[in-house]
Amino acid sequence: MSNFKVRKAVIPAAGLGTRFLPATKAIPKEMIPVLDVPMIQHIVEEAVRSGVEDVILVTARHKEAIENHFDFNFELEETLDQKNKKDLAEISRSIGRLCNVISVRQKNPLGLGHAVLCAAPIVGNEPFAVLLGDDLIDAEVPCTQQLIDIYSQEGASVVGMMEVPLNEVSKYGIVAGTAVRPRLLEVSHLVEKPSPDSAPSCYAIPGRYVLSPRIFECLRRTQPGKNGEIQLTDGLQILAQCERLLAYQFEGTRYDTGDRLGLIDATLAFALKRPELATGVRELLRKHLRGG
Ligand code: UTP
Numbered sequence: 001m002s003n004f005k006v007r008k009a010v011i012p013a014a015g016l017g018t019r020f021l022p023a024t025k026a027i028p029k030e031m032i033p034v035l036d037v038p039m040i041q042h043i044v045e046e047a048v049r050s051g052v053e054d055v056i057l058v059t060a061r062h063k064e065a066i067e068n069h070f071d072f073n074f075e076l077e078e079t080l081d082q083k084n085k086k087d088l089a090e091i092s093r094s095i096g097r098l099c100n101v102i103s104v105r106q107k108n109p110l111g112l113g114h115a116v117l118c119a120a121p122i123v124g125n126e127p128f129a130v131l132l133g134d135d136l137i138d139a140e141v142p143c144t145q146q147l148i149d150i151y152s153q154e155g156a157s158v159v160g161m162m163e164v165p166l167n168e169v170s171k172y173g174i175v176a177g178t179a180v181r182p183r184l185l186e187v188s189h190l191v192e193k194p195s196p197d198s199a200p201s202c203y204a205i206p207g208r209y210v211l212s213p214r215i216f217e218c219l220r221r222t223q224p225g226k227n228g229e230i231q232l233t234d235g236l237q238i239l240a241q242c243e244r245l246l247a248y249q250f251e252g253t254r255y256d257t258g259d260r261l262g263l264i265d266a267t268l269a270f271a272l273k274r275p276e277l278a279t280g281v282r283e284l285l286r287k288h289l290r291g292g
Helices: 039-049 064-069 074-082 086-097 112-118 143-154 166-171 214-220 232-242 260-273 275-290
Strands: 008-012 054-059 100-105 128-131 135-138 157-163 173-181 184-192 203-205 208-211 245-249 253-256
Touching: 008 039, 008 112, 039 054, 039 064, 039 128, 039 135, 039 143, 054 064, 054 112, 064 100, 074 086, 112 214, 112 232, 128 143, 135 260, 143 157, 143 208, 143 245, 166 203, 173 232, 173 245, 184 232, 203 245, 208 232, 214 232, 232 245, 253 260, 260 275
Parallel strands: 008 054, 008 128, 054 100, 157 245
Antiparallel strands: 128 208, 135 253, 157 203, 157 208, 173 184, 173 203, 184 245
């Protein structure tokens, strides 16, 4: 499988987004913006910058807004053209041109592993990337590209990994294994959301994967685990017993935009990088910290 091109990416976005209620009562969590760009657009752009051609969105009822966002909006774009707002019309059209978007329904939110399995008929028998719809990674070389590079060098499935404090291990899938070289582990053991006293390490897998299609067979054998859901982490544990599975400590900053503080963190970081916003945001922060 060495040098096999990764052309497809699966983006699971069928969850209920309960941590953002009431905002997510009628709007998909993944459409909540980080500044003026919906979080899922950041994710799709990462996949496209990593060479992905087909994006497979795993969605659910009431999530049509995500599909519409990656389509053209003739009414809006024509109206903007007529008003001579060509640059705004181009912003809208450029999202429609980003990539092929194929969507598949997860009829019940049975877990992340189950969501990935829903994409099996479209992925077929080739390696593919998985990017979680609410995990944002800001990196010079896109995180998915970093994992694709490892996949083609090593000829093995690879998950993105980052070190977290011991008191945070219960928020993540955690991996352990033997070092291949700096930043790279051969995975022997994975566990979903362990307690700090049972965690095998402090290496978390936040939401980027490049996987061989054998994962589908493993997910079909995966029993419901943590929270009664079919967990991708448990499917990966089965995969690690069948073939080599690696974990790569990617370069970049990760934001959990599925969490309110994580979203604020990402919004501030992105705003401070925008020349037209940075000064204003600094002033606002100073004002709020002064309490006035
Ligand atoms: P999360 O657990 O963060 O998402 O899953 P959630 O369930 O939507 O959010 P909360 O906890 O209720 O607030 C990570 C990603 O996996 C997708 C979610 O849409 C999210 O992007 N997911 C999760 C599915 O597609 N299907 C599922 O059954 C579960």
